[in-house]
Amino acid sequence: MIHPSPIDQLHDLITNHHAWAATQTLPRNAMLKTEGSVDTNIYYIESGSIRIFLYSEEEEHTIRFGYERNFITALDSFISEQPSDLYMQAIRKTEVKWVSKPRYMEIVNSKPEYIALYNQLLEQLVLQQMEREQDLLINSPEERYRRVLQRSPQLFQEIPHKYIASYLRMTPETLSRVKKS
16 A cells, blocks of 8 residues: 655645645746745645745855645745745746645644654655755765755756756756766
8 A cells, every 4th residue: 555645645634624725826937935025834836846045145046946746935934934035936837825834733733643744744854954965065066966866856857957057056057067977
């Protein structure tokens, strides 16, 4: 018997509680969140893709992606309920459903098994963040590319190379060269 993934379980949980506040369609390049705003919603990507990035010294730094059947949020703002420096942008036409933090936490706290699922998802997120931190410390563009390709092959099918290059801390030309080698 195949068990549903934690992401599928969370989606079903929110759906079963009729908690989705709305569905929103974002045109390509539309901002879901901008710098300095507070956003405590959790988004489920029905179709399309979103990137999270920030500006530093007039340069964009992509730090996370979400694509179909992923949840995405500005985690710092979600947790702290404070303004964040992060931007969330649709890479192409994207349809998202969203639930507010208060409604989400009401559901999570309603049963011990929901709290366990929430903790499992947080653990996965922490592990993903640790992988990302390790990636950022690796000097070799080839090694960064190899690690991300191994961990997230879908990324290279869903996301334009210019954003992947930003995520990998390299130019699009370097990414092209690394992919050929």
